[in-house]
Amino acid sequence: MTESDRPRFRIDADRQAPSRRVRYVETNRPDDGSCTLCQLDDENPAPLETPMTQDAHDNEEDEVFAQATLLEAIENQLESGEPPAAQATLNKLTLVGYEREESLEMMALVLANEIQSMLAENRPFDAARYESLLRALPELPE
Structure with a gap:
């Protein structure tokens, strides 16, 4: 995998942990618009009013x-x-x-x-x- 093919985010998951948590770790590769997570963020912006936490x-x-x-x-x-x-x-x-x-x-x-x-x-x-x-x-x- 070349440097340009490397995704901006890499998925890091601990499969042995009792609770399955998936973390997205940002890499130091600049965003060229091909990042799927970034595209999803652009398509679905966060609501202006946040629901009660x-x-x-x-x-x-x-x-x-x-x-x-x-x-x-x-x-x-x-x-x-x-x-x-x-x-x-x-x-x-x-x-x-x-x-x-x-x-x-x-x-x-x-x-x-x-x-x-x-x-x-x-x-x-x-x-x-x-x-x-x-x-x-x-x-x-x-």
């Missing part, structure tokens, strides 16, 4: 899971009566006209804020700060 889908699932877990933690606090500010806050929010679900979501946001601060500052959970943020509802922390 797996990472975006995973992030969405993570957010739903985190929200459900935070709501479960608030329900557990209400059930156990600890901290007492949790039940007091729910009662206050219900009295001023918020629905139970909306109240629980606001309380979950406060819990998420305290957890985020705790992780960012590398400190233990601050129950006093958490209770003061709960009592400040319906004003949400920044």
Whole structure:
């Protein structure tokens, strides 16, 4: 095979690997327009809008899971009566006209804020700060 007959891409595959992956390795031969892969790229350009990637889908699932877990933690606090500010806050929010679900979501946001601060500052959970943020509802922390 002469240098000019040599393809621009060569196929490299590991047939012994448990998962079959084919890699196209670009050679240092300049493209003269005969590269089949390049011609396919020209015929089928990538769409302008990219569909939702797996990472975006995973992030969405993570957010739903985190929200459900935070709501479960608030329900557990209400059930156990600890901290007492949790039940007091729910009662206050219900009295001023918020629905139970909306109240629980606001309380979950406060819990998420305290957890985020705790992780960012590398400190233990601050129950006093958490209770003061709960009592400040319906004003949400920044």
